[in-house]
Amino acid sequence: MLEVLELFDRPAVLHSIYLIGSLILFFIGLYGLLAKRHLLKIFVSIEIMELAVYLILIAIATTPGETAPILSDGFTAFTSMSDPIPQALTLTAIVIGVAVTALGTSMAIQYHRLTGKVSVGEMTELKD
Amino acid sequence: MTLHFTPVWFIAVPLLLAFLAPLWVRWRLLMPVLFSAQVALFVLALSWLPTVRIAPILETIVIAPPLGIHLHLDAIALLLVALFSFAGAIVSAFIWLDNGAAHLRERPAFILMLLLIAGSNGMVLTGDIFNLYVFIEIVGVSAYALAAIRRDKTALEAGLKYVIVGSVAAIFILFAIVLLYLQTGQLNIAALAQAFGNMPAQMQLLIGLLMLIGLSIKAELFPFNFWVPDIYRGSDPEITALYSGVLVKAFLFVLFHLTFILLADPTVARNWLMALGAITMIVAELVALRQNDLRRMLAYSSLGQVGLITLALAFASEATTAGALFHMVNHTLIKVLLFLLAALMLRQYASLKLTDVHGLSRTMPLAAGLFVLGALAVLGLPPFSGFISKLWILKGFADVQTFWPVALILTAALIEAGYYFRWIRVFYAPTDALPMAKIEGEKTLNYAPLLVIAGLLIVLGVAPFLLEDWLQQAAQALLGREALLNAVLGVQP
Numbered sequence: 001m002l003e004v005l006e007l008f009d010r011p012a013v014l015h016s017i018y019l020i021g022s023l024i025l026f027f028i029g030l031y032g033l034l035a036k037r038h039l040l041k042i043f044v045s046i047e048i049m050e051l052a053v054y055l056i057l058i059a060i061a062t063t064p065g066e067t068a069p070i071l072s073d074g075f076t077a078f079t080s081m082s083d084p085i086p087q088a089l090t091l092t093a094i095v096i097g098v099a100v101t102a103l104g105t106s107m108a109i110q111y112h113r114l115t116g117k118v119s120v121g122e123m124t125e126l127k128d
Numbered sequence: 129m130t131l132h133f134t135p136v137w138f139i140a141v142p143l144l145l146a147f148l149a150p151l152w153v154r155w156r157l158l159m160p161v162l163f164s165a166q167v168a169l170f171v172l173a174l175s176w177l178p179t180v181r182i183a184p185i186l187e188t189i190v191i192a193p194p195l196g197i198h199l200h201l202d203a204i205a206l207l208l209v210a211l212f213s214f215a216g217a218i219v220s221a222f223i224w225l226d227n228g229a230a231h232l233r234e235r236p237a238f239i240l241m242l243l244l245i246a247g248s249n250g251m252v253l254t255g256d257i258f259n260l261y262v263f264i265e266i267v268g269v270s271a272y273a274l275a276a277i278r279r280d281k282t283a284l285e286a287g288l289k290y291v292i293v294g295s296v297a298a299i300f301i302l303f304a305i306v307l308l309y310l311q312t313g314q315l316n317i318a319a320l321a322q323a324f325g326n327m328p329a330q331m332q333l334l335i336g337l338l339m340l341i342g343l344s345i346k347a348e349l350f351p352f353n354f355w356v357p358d359i360y361r362g363s364d365p366e367i368t369a370l371y372s373g374v375l376v377k378a379f380l381f382v383l384f385h386l387t388f389i390l391l392a393d394p395t396v397a398r399n400w401l402m403a404l405g406a407i408t409m410i411v412a413e414l415v416a417l418r419q420n421d422l423r424r425m426l427a428y429s430s431l432g433q434v435g436l437i438t439l440a441l442a443f444a445s446e447a448t449t450a451g452a453l454f455h456m457v458n459h460t461l462i463k464v465l466l467f468l469l470a471a472l473m474l475r476q477y478a479s480l481k482l483t484d485v486h487g488l489s490r491t492m493p494l495a496a497g498l499f500v501l502g503a504l505a506v507l508g509l510p511p512f513s514g515f516i517s518k519l520w521i522l523k524g525f526a527d528v529q530t531f532w533p534v535a536l537i538l539t540a541a542l543i544e545a546g547y548y549f550r551w552i553r554v555f556y557a558p559t560d561a562l563p564m565a566k567i568e569g570e571k572t573l574n575y576a577p578l579l580v581i582a583g584l585l586i587v588l589g590v591a592p593f594l595l596e597d598w599l600q601q602a603a604q605a606l607l608g609r610e611a612l613l614n615a616v617l618g619v620q621p
Contacts, residue, residue: 033296042292049299057306086309089258093302096265100298103269104291107276111284120292123285126358 011063018059026052037119039108043101050097054090061086133176135187135201135253138169138209142246146239158238159224166217166245173210180206181601184615186255193616194319197256200616203601204453208252208381211457215373215464216245221577222468223366228475232366237277243270244370248378255616257305258315260382264301264346268294271375275363286362293345293355300342304335311335318616321389321609336397339386347379348434350408357419360427365474368423369467372430373460380434380456384441389609394444401442406536409435413543417550422473422480425547426466429506432540433459439533440521441606447527449603451520454595458505458513458585465581466502469495472574482551487559496555498578503548505585507541513588 007013025048032045066082112118145152145165152158179185184202192198201209220241223232231237247267254260272294276287309315311331312323324332345352360368387401388394409432416428437459440452472495473488474480489496505512508519518537525533588595605612 039288046292046295046299049296050302053299053303053306056303057310060310083313085315089309092258092262096262100265100269100272100291100295103272104288104295107272107284107287107291110279111281111288114281114284120288123289125282125285126289126361 009064014064015060019056022052022055022059025049025055037121039111039118039120040105042120043104043108046104047097047101050093054093057086058090133172135185135199136189137172138213138249138253139199139246141165141169142242142249146242146246149235149239152238153235158235159220159233162220162238162241163217163224165242166213166220169245169249170210170213170217173206173213176201176206177598181597184605184612186615193255194314194316197254197259198316198616199253200255200612201253202605202612203598204381204603204605205252207453207457207598207602208377209249211377211460212245212248212252212374215370215460216241218464218577218581219366219369219373219468222471222574225573225576226471227571229364229366229471231278232364237274240270240274240277241370243267244274244374248374251378251382255317256315257308257317257320260317261298261302261305264382265298267375267378268298268346271371274367274370275359277367278364282362283364286359289355289362290359297342297345297352300338300345304338304342307331307335307338316616317386317389318613321613322617324390325392340383343379343383343386344404346375347383347438348376348408348431349404349438350411350431350435353408353412353431356431357424357427360430361421361423365423365467365471368427369464369471372427372463372467376430376434377456377460380437380441384606387442388444388607389612392609394607398442398444402439402533405435405438405440405442406533407435408432409439409540410536413540413547417543417547419547420482422470422482422485422551423467425551426463426470429544429547430459430463432544433463433506436521436537436540439537440524443525443530443533444607445524445528446600446603446607447524448521449524449606450596450599451517451522451524453599453602453606454517454520454592455514457595458517458588461581461585462502462506462514465498465578465585466506468578469499469502482554486554486557488555490559494572494575496552498575498582499555500552501582501585503552505589507545507548511589512585513592514585516589516592 008017029045029047029049029052032048033042036042036045062082066080069081069084108118117123142165145161149158152161176185180201180203184200186193187199187201189197189199223229243266247263247270250263251260251267254263272287272291275290276283308320308324311327312320314320314323327335341352348356360371363371387397391397412428412431412435416425416432419425419428433455437452437455440448440455443449470480473485473492476492477484477488501512505514508514508517518541522534522537525531
């Protein structure tokens, strides 16, 4: 039993699990984007896809056993520390993602108030 | 103390002015600030030309590359920055002089337009790939909001479509950047270029495909451009002038900059990108034939020109690249002219359907005349600059005995002639109806920015040598992978 648990703790196995999980999440988002017509569901799907990409970045760049890259009592050298860049990048990307989603949903709400429509299928104003 | 001009000004000045918007509102200076900022940046860009000709300017922010972020101002970046500021200046002058479109002269539009310009400049200048993503998103968010700024049904629909398609594109770009970082541990584009060749071939292909999908959506290449005409139809024509003139050019540059620098041998991607460009061009021109709304027609015409520029850039020879860059400049000028004309016509006619604009030349003779001029320039007839740029592209292909693009480009020009003359015939159709009464606020001063563009199209057509050196250097800078790597990574203290 213990061996099985230790097997799961090995970076290669752990990374594959994270990778497979994130990719499944990505394709769930892609499916929602293509199959759903409701505006809010589309934004939710986009968010799920985005999240999957963040997860890949964070999960693969970190290995179990690494500590936060902060020099403090007891830690005076940058050894066995995780790479701080992916985390900084993910934070930035999350902020951007929130801004875009907020903009999109606020537009969707305004559009609903004006027209009563919620589906991209009903958006025909711009066709000839 | 003297002020020290650096490339970061092209990004920082518009951002700072945008954040100070409440001040300009209080002092009633919004439009003057918008206009003079663009003019100042344009003059600044021109004043740098002699320096950049000798050697590209590298500006390091805090830490030297490859660890820190740096801005890279070479001949091509300078060309595009100057072009963007010029297009921005023309559009803001037009909005300023114009009496209609009040929502474009308020604070939100002011801020968003400055952010759009700042982001586009940043995309062209930055040497760091994550920084590039941030600028892509800045440009994206301001473009989505600008599309919906009129806040009526059509504008909101355009904005929603844009935000959905645009954020999906951004996810693909982010995915490619994430994979690049995980594979190489680098974010600096030059350092990535060195490491790219050592990656497994499948990984290279995957990253390339993700990048291509993301950037093709943003740069409006077939088959990812289905959304473009809707957006161009729903947004204000003044704004679409910026999309077609600034945004698409910035994304095209990013696409080809990354292709040429990441791939040690750009011929790997040559056939694919050329095919993409050729299909985009032909499909868009054919569909444009059937459009019954002026803005949709202009959107498809814009896509056709983007396809032509892609076709010529992808060939990766110096002659076609210089021609393509010249055509980029021309296309920006022409499409800004045509979309601003569409804005004026829309004000007068309320609808730009083919059946509604019969005999337009009797009511708006100057607008119809300028439309003819723009159409001739886009078709590439002398003495307009479009002729020279198409000639350079065709000559570039013919010199190396590649004739299929030549045939395609000429066919596309014929189709283009078909639909532009269809509209011109309607404008000049004889009608019994009296000329429409001019709507209030229509004045000749509105046409001043448009006449500037028209003049420039003729000047560049008669005297292309004014830009020739600069364009040659820009083409060398775009294709010169080694030089760029050396400049960024070679000499480091």
